[in-house]
Amino acid sequence: xSYKIEDANGKLGVLLPGLGAVATTFIAGCLAMRKGxxxxxxxxxxxxxxxxxxxxxxxxxxIRDFVSLASLDDLVFGGWDIFPENTYEAAMKAxxxxxxTLEPIKEEMEAIKPWPAVFDQNYVKRLHGEHVxxxxxxxxxxxxxxxxxxxxxxxxxxxxxxxxxxxxxxxFLEKTEAHKSLAAFEKAMKDNDPSIAPSMIYxxxxxxxxxxxxxxxxxxxADCPALDxxxxxxxxxxxxxDFKTGQTLMKTILAPGFKSRLLGVNGWFSTNILxxxxxxxxxxxxxxxxxxxxxxxxxxxxxxPHLYPELYGELYHKVRINYYPPRGDNxxxxxxxxxxxxxxYPMSIKINFLCRDSILAAPIVLDLxxxxxxxxxxxxxxxxxxxxxxxxxxxxxxxxxxxHDLFIQLMKLKNTxxxxxxxELITHLGLEYYD
Ligand SMILES: NC(=O)c1ccc[n+]([C@@H]2O[C@H](COP(=O)([O-])OP(=O)(O)OC[C@H]3O[C@@H](n4cnc5c(N)ncnc54)[C@H](O)[C@@H]3O)[C@@H](O)[C@H]2O)c1
Numbered sequence: 001x002s003y004k005i006e007d008a009n010g011k012l013g014v015l016l017p018g019l020g021a022v023a024t025t026f027i028a029g030c031l032a033m034r035k036g037x038x039x040x041x042x043x044x045x046x047x048x049x050x051x052x053x054x055x056x057x058x059x060x061x062x063i064r065d066f067v068s069l070a071s072l073d074d075l076v077f078g079g080w081d082i083f084p085e086n087t088y089e090a091a092m093k094a095x096x097x098x099x100x101t102l103e104p105i106k107e108e109m110e111a112i113k114p115w116p117a118v119f120d121q122n123y124v125k126r127l128h129g130e131h132v133x134x135x136x137x138x139x140x141x142x143x144x145x146x147x148x149x150x151x152x153x154x155x156x157x158x159x160x161x162x163x164x165x166x167x168x169x170x171x172f173l174e175k176t177e178a179h180k181s182l183a184a185f186e187k188a189m190k191d192n193d194p195s196i197a198p199s200m201i202y203x204x205x206x207x208x209x210x211x212x213x214x215x216x217x218x219x220x221x222a223d224c225p226a227l228d229x230x231x232x233x234x235x236x237x238x239x240x241x242d243f244k245t246g247q248t249l250m251k252t253i254l255a256p257g258f259k260s261r262l263l264g265v266n267g268w269f270s271t272n273i274l275x276x277x278x279x280x281x282x283x284x285x286x287x288x289x290x291x292x293x294x295x296x297x298x299x300x301x302x303x304x305p306h307l308y309p310e311l312y313g314e315l316y317h318k319v320r321i322n323y324y325p326p327r328g329d330n331x332x333x334x335x336x337x338x339x340x341x342x343x344x345y346p347m348s349i350k351i352n353f354l355c356r357d358s359i360l361a362a363p364i365v366l367d368l369x370x371x372x373x374x375x376x377x378x379x380x381x382x383x384x385x386x387x388x389x390x391x392x393x394x395x396x397x398x399x400x401x402x403x404h405d406l407f408i409q410l411m412k413l414k415n416t417x418x419x420x421x422x423x424e425l426i427t428h429l430g431l432e433y434y435d
Contacts, residue, residue, distance in 0.1 A: 003420050005068060006377040010159025012070040013152055014369045015211070016079035017202045018167025019114050021276050021329050022216065022243070024091035025358040026166075026365040027077050027112065031105040034072050042363035044389075045069055045370045050414050052423050054432070067417055068377070069370045070160075078152045079166075080145075080202075081114035082129025090114075094276065096329045096358045115148045123170040123197045123219075125284045127277075138189035138196050145205035160376065162369045163206040163213045165240075168278065170197045170219035171286035172293065178226075182233070185226035203227055207236045212372035214387070215240030216365065218294035223395050231382050237375035239368060239384045242294045242392040245360035247272060247319075247333040249406070250353060254337070255302040256405040264311040264340030268299060273324035274331040276357070283323035294393040295319045301404045311340075331357050364390045378420055386416035 016023045032038040033046075040046035050066050052059040063069075083090070088109035091097055102109065118141045119132045135141040153161060176195040178188035188196050189204070199215070203222035206213040207230045215221040222231070222238045231238045244252065247270055258265055274282070282288050296319060303312035335351040368390055375384050388394030389409035394402040403409055415425045 003378045003422075005374070005420065008068045008070045008074070008160075008373065008377065011074045011076050011156060012369070012373055013076050013078060013156060013158040013161035015149060015152070015161055015163040015206070016077065016166050016365075017117070017163070017199070018165065019079045019081040019087055019090050019112075020166065020168070021094035021096050021278065021358040022361040022365065023079060023166040024087045024094055024109070025096045026362040027087055028091055028097055028102060028105060028109060029362050030072055030075055030077075030366065031108050032101065035104060037104060040072075040363065040366070042360065043366050044363075044413075045367045046072075046363075050417060051426065052418065055430075056433070063417065067374055067421060070373055075369070076152075076156045076158060077112050078148075079112070079114055080117040080148070082117045082119045082127060082131050084114065084131040086110045086114075087112040094329060094358070096356065117167075118142075118145060118198045118201045120198055122194070123199075124168045124281055125171070125286065126281050127168060137192045138201050139186065142189065142201045142205045142208070145202060146209055149205065149209060149211070160373055161209075161211045162372045162376075163202065163211055164365050164368055165199055165202060165213070165215045165217055165221060166365065167199060167202075167217065168281045169217045169287045169290050170199055171284075172289035173197060173220055175220065175224050179220070179224035180226060182226045182229040185224075185230075197221070200224075200227070203238075204230070207231050207234055207238065210234045210236050210376075212237040212239075212376050214238070214368040214372055216243045216361070216368075218242040218290045218393055225398075228382055235376075235379065235381040237372050237380050237384045238382060238395070239372060239387040240391060240393070240395050242291075243361045243364045244390055244392045244406075245364070246331060246355045246357055247335065247353060248295055248298055248392045249360065250333075250335070250351060251298050252302065252404055252406040252409075254349075254351075255299055256407060258339060259303055259308075259311075262308075262311060264344075265299075265303065265337060266314045266340060267316045267336070267338035269316075269318050269336045270295075270333065271320040271322065272331055272333040273322050273327055274329075274357070275323065275325040275327040276329040278357070279321070279323040279325075279331075282321050288321060291321065292319055297393055297402075298404050301401055329356060329358050331355050374420075386413050389413045
């Protein structure tokens, strides 16, 4: 069976709350690629292929030729920030891309100016911005966001939109009664309940309008039963949380390898230096706690210590992020991994990753925007677990544990695309080649 998927005709609006390092690097990349000035390296939707049928069939089209995806030429960018700078100025300030890269797209980037944000400093303690909306309560602010979105759609004649949260990491919040049902959530919005954070207001506004929503940061945002209920009602796909880049990407590449070969791991110490605004925000212990929870969850679920107590029962896992301004966006991370082999003999592995955070995150924003739009056109709704591939803390149904293994995540993503198009799923059994 194949799904009825509407073609990706017309323009796709990409709404970005938070026009900082990641968002501006993403926009700049798309604009440069449109002009043929760069290749979409790191993007599965642009560069990846998908095998169909048997290995002997030799059918491996590009993903973008297999499923109908919006083209880069049809993307229109809009967003909000607590600072009024246009995206060219914001990109220059973020310092990820050099002047030479930005020069040919300067005019287009200057034309993208943030709308005033929904913001409250109690949720991101290290930031103070004046470019913010005023309203009597969260509900009124959500209505103002919806107005921005509708004006943007009219102004650019957009046929569809998606939203990807690229705003700062908010403080750690637990789910409360206010998050349990849509009715309670809407009441809490009207009462200005402190358990509702600004990122939830953006998620609410998008989902209420049926606009797919992805969360690139670890804060709860759309990850609660109330917004899941709204997503089911408005038939809206949702994905999150926390873009999988840098050190955690390395973890989800290596850890499945150790586990496959049944090598024990009793220590994994990870430290980072990071000097961009994200690093400054994460220097606040409450925002760091949100990030720490997200980063720590990965190994436990890959190693499954309850199934392999002798290999992973004693694992000591520590993650540190240190704000170090001289490095800007060029994060450096060090990992020391203590592993155990045959007869309990210890070994250790050191990783020193000199990475560029936003360079790794930008193609994820692009893929999420295009795949969420595909999901919407395919009438998928609620949590899109097949997009776990992109996240450190993948959202999944409440009675499931999340899948963190990058390779299982990729298989799941590609099988979902095959399933949507009525192609045979690939199990890698392969016995038929030897019959
Ligand atoms: N760069 C990566 O590799 C990576 C990986 C995983 C997650 N993330 C997350 O992605 C997010 C963006 O990262 P970044 O490096 O671009 O950070 P950044 O600090 O450069 O950009 C975030 C922007 O969001 C704005 N902002 C904060 N609260 C807002 C609100 N309520 N409404 C609108 N704008 C708001 C800030 O003013 C800032 O300009 C962060 O939460 C970060 O933790 C980044």
